[in-house]
Structures are given as C-alpha cells and as structure tokens.
Amino acid sequence: MITLKNGKVVGLKMTKYPSFAAVDLGSNSFHLVVAREVDGRLQLLHKEKHRVYLAAGLDKDFILDADAIERALHALKQFAATLAGFDKKHVEVAATYTLRNCKNLRHFLKQAKLVFPYKINVISGQEEARLIYQGVANYVHDDNNRLVIDIGGGSTEIIIGKHHSHKHLTSRNVGCVTMSKLFFNDAKLTEKRFKKAIIHAEQNIEPITANYQKVGWQSSLGTSGTIKTLSAINDELFETRVLTLDSLRDIQAHFVSAGELDNVHIKALPEERKTSIAGGLAILIAAFNQLGLEQLEYCDYSLREGLLHELAQNDEFDIRTRTIDSFAEQYTVDAQHAKHICQTLTQFYKVAEPIWHLEEGDLAILKWAAYLHEVGIAINSSGIHKHSAYIVMNSQLPGFTQDQQLQLGALIRFHRKKIKAHDLNELVDIESQPRFARILTLLRLAILFHQKRQKTQVPKHEMLISKNNVTLKFENTWLEEHTLLAADLEQEQHYWKSLDIDLSISSLTGLA
Numbered sequence: 001m002i003t004l005k006n007g008k009v010v011g012l013k014m015t016k017y018p019s020f021a022a023v024d025l026g027s028n029s030f031h032l033v034v035a036r037e038v039d040g041r042l043q044l045l046h047k048e049k050h051r052v053y054l055a056a057g058l059d060k061d062f063i064l065d066a067d068a069i070e071r072a073l074h075a076l077k078q079f080a081a082t083l084a085g086f087d088k089k090h091v092e093v094a095a096t097y098t099l100r101n102c103k104n105l106r107h108f109l110k111q112a113k114l115v116f117p118y119k120i121n122v123i124s125g126q127e128e129a130r131l132i133y134q135g136v137a138n139y140v141h142d143d144n145n146r147l148v149i150d151i152g153g154g155s156t157e158i159i160i161g162k163h164h165s166h167k168h169l170t171s172r173n174v175g176c177v178t179m180s181k182l183f184f185n186d187a188k189l190t191e192k193r194f195k196k197a198i199i200h201a202e203q204n205i206e207p208i209t210a211n212y213q214k215v216g217w218q219s220s221l222g223t224s225g226t227i228k229t230l231s232a233i234n235d236e237l238f239e240t241r242v243l244t245l246d247s248l249r250d251i252q253a254h255f256v257s258a259g260e261l262d263n264v265h266i267k268a269l270p271e272e273r274k275t276s277i278a279g280g281l282a283i284l285i286a287a288f289n290q291l292g293l294e295q296l297e298y299c300d301y302s303l304r305e306g307l308l309h310e311l312a313q314n315d316e317f318d319i320r321t322r323t324i325d326s327f328a329e330q331y332t333v334d335a336q337h338a339k340h341i342c343q344t345l346t347q348f349y350k351v352a353e354p355i356w357h358l359e360e361g362d363l364a365i366l367k368w369a370a371y372l373h374e375v376g377i378a379i380n381s382s383g384i385h386k387h388s389a390y391i392v393m394n395s396q397l398p399g400f401t402q403d404q405q406l407q408l409g410a411l412i413r414f415h416r417k418k419i420k421a422h423d424l425n426e427l428v429d430i431e432s433q434p435r436f437a438r439i440l441t442l443l444r445l446a447i448l449f450h451q452k453r454q455k456t457q458v459p460k461h462e463m464l465i466s467k468n469n470v471t472l473k474f475e476n477t478w479l480e481e482h483t484l485l486a487a488d489l490e491q492e493q494h495y496w497k498s499l500d501i502d503l504s505i506s507s508l509t510g511l512a
Contacts, residue, residue, distance in 0.1 A: 018090070019045070021083055022307035025095040025120065027055035027153025028177055028225065028276065030075040032082060033304045037312045042138075042305075048082060050075035051272050054098040055153040055177035064102040069111060076116040088118055092307045094131065095122045097154030097175060100402060106429065121401035125171025128303060129157035130398050135305035136221060137164045144218035149287055150302055151226040151280050153177035158208065158287070160215050167215055169396075172204045176226045179279030187261040187275075194252055194282055201286030209290045220293055223302040225273065226280035231298040232268035243296040245288040252281060310399075319399030324368050327397070331375040340455050341370040344446040348463060355465045356438050365404065366443055369411040373447065389413035410436065415443050419498045437499035441470055444495075448488055459485065462508060468501050473508040 017036040024031040032048040052075050057068020083091060099105055100122045112120060123131070132150045140146075145167070150157045154175035160168040183197040222231070222243070233251055235241045258264045261274050269277060287293065310319060328335065349363045376387025393409035400408070410427040428436045449458050459478055464471040472489070479486040486505075493503045 018312070019086075020308050020311040021086060021091045022304040022311065023079060023091065023093040023118070024302075024304040024307070025054075025072070025093065025099060027096060027098040027155070027175055028053060029153075030072070030079070031304050032079050033308060034082075035308050035312075042308055042312060046082070048079065050078065053153075053177065055175060056181065056275075058098060058102060058154075058178075062101055062103045064098065064104055064108060069108055072108070073111060073115055076112055080116045080118075083118070090311065091118045092311050093118050093120045094128070094303065094307055094401075095120050096128050096303075097125070097152060097171075097173075100124065101154070122403060123401050124396075124405075125155055125157065125173075126169050126396045127398065127400070128155070129159050129169040129171050130166060131303045131306035131310070132157050132223060133159040133161050133166045133169070133306070134164070134309060135301045135303055135307075136223065136299055137161060138305060138309045139301040140221065140299055142219055145216060147212075147217040147220045147291070147293075148223060148299070149220070149227065149284070149296065150223045151176055151283050152224060153276065156205075156283055156287070158205070158212070158291075160212060160217055168208070168212055170208050172208075174201050174204045174283050176276040176280030176283065179282055180276045182279070183282070184261075184278040189255045189258060189260055189264075189278060191256050194256065194278070194285075197279065197282035198286045198289070201283045202290050205286055205290045212291060220296045221299040222284075222296045223299050226277070227284065227296070228298055228300075229269060229273050229277060230281060230284060233266055236266060236268040241298060243284070243298075244294065245285070248281065248285050248288060252285065255281070320364075320368070320397075320404075323398050323400065324371050327375070327395070328371045331372075331378055331391075333371060333374060334453070335371075337450065337453050338371040338374075340458075341446045341450050342367045344449055344458065345370060345442060348442040348446060351463045352438065352442060352465045355467070356435075358439070362435075362439050365408055365411065366439055366446075368408055369415065369443055370446065372408070373412045373415050373443075385413055385416050407436070411440055411443055414440055415447055418495055421498055424498070434500070437501055441496065441499065441501055441503070444492065445470070445472075448485070448492065451485075451488075469504060470501065471504040471506065473506050476507045479505070479507070 017038050019034060019036040021032065021034045028051070030050045030052050033044060034046040035042040035044045052068070052071045054064065054068050054072060057065045059065065099108065102108065105122065109120060133148055136148050145160055145162050148159045148161070152175050154173070154177060156172045156174050158170050158172065159166055179197055179201065183193050183200070227243075230248070230251065231241045231243060234243055234247050237254065238247055238250065240247070255264060255278060261278070264274065328338070345366050346363065349358060349366070352358055372392055373388055374384060375391050376384045376389070379387040389409045389412045392412055393405060397405050406427065413427065414424065424433065459474055459482065462473040464473070489503070489505055493505070496503050
C-alpha cells in the first residue's frame with residue numbers, strides 16, 4: 001500500500017503478499033520499481049525516476065564531480081523515503097557504468113550511506129547485460145533466438161538469448177551521454193560529426209560481430225530510454241514505432257537539417273533527452289550496420305525487472321549458486337572435499353554468529369570460497385591460493401556484484417600462507433577488514449581441519465569465540481598424536497597476528 005503526504009509518496013506499507021523493490025542507478029537516470037508477487041507473478045505497484053546525469057559528471061580522469069554526486073544523493077534521499085520500513089532483504093540496488101568506472105566510488109558510497117540505508121551493489125557490464133536479458137525474458141516470450149540491445153548513458157549492452165537463457169552477453173563502453181559529450185558537446189549536428197560518431201561506435205561493436213552473427217537471431221528488441229525515445233520519434237515522423245536502418249538515417253537527416261539541438265522540434269523528444277539523443281542515435285545506427293539488423297522493436301522491460309524477478313525467486317534458484325556449481329564443474333573441483341569443508345564451516349558459523357554478528361550472506365560466501373579455493377590447481381599446485389584467486393577475480397561470475405566477486409577472490413587469496421598487510425589493503429578496504437578477518441579465520445581453520453581430505457581425520461574439538469579471539473580445545477593427547485596439525489595451528493597463530501585476532505590452543509579432558 002502506497003502512503004502519501006501532501007500529494008507525495010513517503011512510504012510503502014507491506015501487504016500480505018511478498019513485495020520487492022529494485023533500484024537501478026544508471027548513468028543517465030535513477031529508477032525505482034516496487035512490485036509484489038501474487039501467485040508466482042509480479043504485479044508492479046510503483047515506479048519512480050530521477051534524472052541525475054551521472055555520466056555527464058565524469059571528467060577525463062573518471063572522477064565524478066561534486067554536482068553529479070549531489071544530484072545522485074538527492075535522488076537517493078527520495079528513494080529512501082519511499083522505501084521507509086522496507087525489509088533490506090527485499091531491496092536490490094544495482095549501480096552500472098558510471099559508478100563502476102569512477103575513481104572516487106568509495107567517497108560516493110560513504111556519502112550515499114548517510115542518506116540511503118540499502119546496500120549499493122556495483123555490477124559488471126556482463127552482469128548488467130545478464131539482468132537486462134532476464135528483465136526481457138520474464139515478460140516477453142519467444143521460442144526462437146532473440147537479440148536485445150540496451151543503450152545506457154555510459155555503456156551499451158547487447159545480448160543473444162532464447163527463453164530464459166542467454167547465449168552471448170557483452171557490454172560495450174559507448175553510451176548516449178558519453179558519445180554525445182565526445183562528438184556533440186556544443187549541440188552542433190552535422191553529417192561529418194555523425195559519421196565520426198558512428199565509426200567510433202562501430203569500432204567498439206566490431207569485436208563481437210562475427211560471434212553474434214554466427215549464433216544468429218530471429219527477432220530484435222531494444223530497451224530503455226534512448227531506444228524508447230527513438231521509437232517514439234520514428235512514430236511521430238514516419239508513423240511506425242518499428243526502427244529500421246533507413247528510418248534511423250532519416251532521423252539523422254532530420255537532425256542534421258536542424259543544424260543544432262535547439263532547432264530540433266519534435267514532440268516525442270523530451271527536453272531532458274535532447275543533450276544525449278544524438279550520441280544514442282549514432283550508437284544504434286552503428287549496431288544496425290555492424291550486426292546487419294533489419295528492424296528493431298521497443299521493449300518496456302529491462303534491468304530493474306530482471307532484478308525484481310531474481311529477488312522473487314526461491315533461494316534454490318539463486319543464480320550465484322548455479323554459477324558456483326558450473327564453475328566448480330568446469331575446473332573439476334573435488335566436490336566431496338568441498339562439501340566436507342562446508343559442513344565444518346557451518347559448525348564454526350553457528351558458534352561465531354552471535355558473538356561476531358555474522359549474517360547469512362557471510363556463510364554463503366564462505367561456502368562459495370570453499371568450493372572454488374582449489375580451482376587454481378589447473379594452473380599449478382604451487383601457489384594455488386594466488387592462482388585460484390586470480391581465476392575467480394578475473395572470470396565472469398553471473399549473479400555476483402563486483403564487491404562480492406572481489407571479496408570471494410580475497411578469501412581465496414588468503415585462505416593459506418602468510419597474510420601481508422600490503423596485499424590485504426589492495427583487496428579489502430580498511431573499514432571492511434575487521435569483518436573480513438573474522439570470516440577468513442573460519443575459512444582457514446575449516447580448510448586446515450580437512451587437509452588430509454578424509455572426514456574421519458577431522459579432529460574432535462570445542463570452539464569458543466570472543467571479540468578478537470578464537471579458542472580451540474582438543475582432547476589431551478590428540479595434538480601429541482597429530483604433530484603435523486599441531487605445527488600448522490602454531491603457524492596459524494603467527495599468521496593471524498596481521499588480522500588482529502588471536503588463536504588460542506588448549507587441551508580438554510573427556511571431549512565428546
């Protein structure tokens with residue numbers, strides 16, 4: 001139920017049906033969509049949109065300027081008011097091109113946290129493309145291959161898929177805002193400028209052309225604001241919303257004849273869209289040229305609908321779990337060994353959770369790390385922790401945000417051997433290190449306990465947790481009989497000093 005105050009939305013009351021909110025922090029606009037799940041179907045309850053022009057605030061060094069940050073914070077404040085009281089588990093926030101590329105992201109996130117209580121997930125271009133396709137696939141049904149194009153403010157996503165599965169995903173670093181800044185910054189519209197812009201976009205798309213044409217498609221859909229606007233312009237000028245290369249060229253000719261943006265008078269072109277439309281048009285013409293498109297229809301579903309559907313899905317269908325399973329299979333991981341480590345991690349988690357205030361997500365990422373910590377053996381068993389971390393941090397992991405993938409890689413990187421402060425600081429920011437250190441200690445111990453790869457060889461023990469201490473108690477003679485593990489635990493005591501957590505070892509008579 002939507003709550004209004006002085007005619008404005010100030011909050012959303014939960015109904016008996018599960019409700020979800022998706023927030024898309026795009027390079028041009030911020031979007032909020034709220035929906036509820038009724039009998040397995042999503043019903044849209046509320047939408048909000050704020051123009052923030054983030055990409056326009058990026059300088060040549062990819063620093064986001066203060067004005068752009070202020071516009072973004074203003075929008076986030078309003079979203080926070082709308083979502084007041086909303087369960088954090090039911091809100092998914094995805095940040096795209098501009099925030100994943102800006103050098104002062106941490107500064108922005110600190111400011112955002114003061115006004116917006118929900119976690120902002122910065123996603124990769126591949127993940128953005130995947131979610132866009134899911135948004136389309138859950139609403140538009142087709143038995144054949146389809147091509148989906150989404151032109152954003154800073155990047156363009158191009159996907160081929162069938163039903164709910166994608167076959168090719170790509171994110172190209174050309175967007176309507178960045179292209180307009182590069183070729184039409186003074187609002188002049190000439191044939192020469194369009195030619196340069198189109199060639200630039202074609203150069204960016206060309207690397208994927210052969211693979212995409214090889215797979216092929218039977219229908220083509222375009223999503224989001226730029227293509228929506230071009231489709232509306234096409235309808236106003238030529239009485240059809242279906243875009244073709246000829247109609248796009250005619251729109252270009254219309255713009256060129258106007259000479260500059262101020263002279264373009266088309267009802268279907270909103271004033272706020274004027275400064276970026278020429279760059280978006282050039283990108284779409286380039287896509288038609290490179291991919292050999294015959295026509296493109298507009299689709300009103302995109303990334304935020306993809307986010308909503310993944311929020312509504314049952315945990316057993318979590319895309320991240322499927323990704324880990326697929327990745328582990330690809331690298332022939334010893335699944336039984338990983339399963340045994342996960343069982344021990346679950347026991348450790350139950351002890352540590354109330355003292356260290358851990359969350360379900362901490363246990364999930366520990367288990368994922370357990371399954372992937374040995375993938376580096378495909379390169380070399382020596383330095384496996386470094387090889388495994390490199391593979392995980394530099395692979396496409398559908399469903400994972402950049403932060404989650406980095407944290408997963410960091411856990412794997414430091415699951416064994418010495419932990420150097422310099423290396424730790426490179427992968428984990430200072431503020432996150434205390435929490436990271438705690439879950440890392442659990443992973444290190446679980447892997448160490450299973451180093452013989454036999455479940456029967458796992459030592460009987462008792463674990464006690466305090467703020468900065470882990471105490472392990474073993475049967476009186478056990479460590480004397482297992483000198484190798486005793487030596488390894490003693491070494492761990494030294495390694496943990498860089499984590500500011502103490503490891504205490506003692507004996508206990510009559511341990512069950």
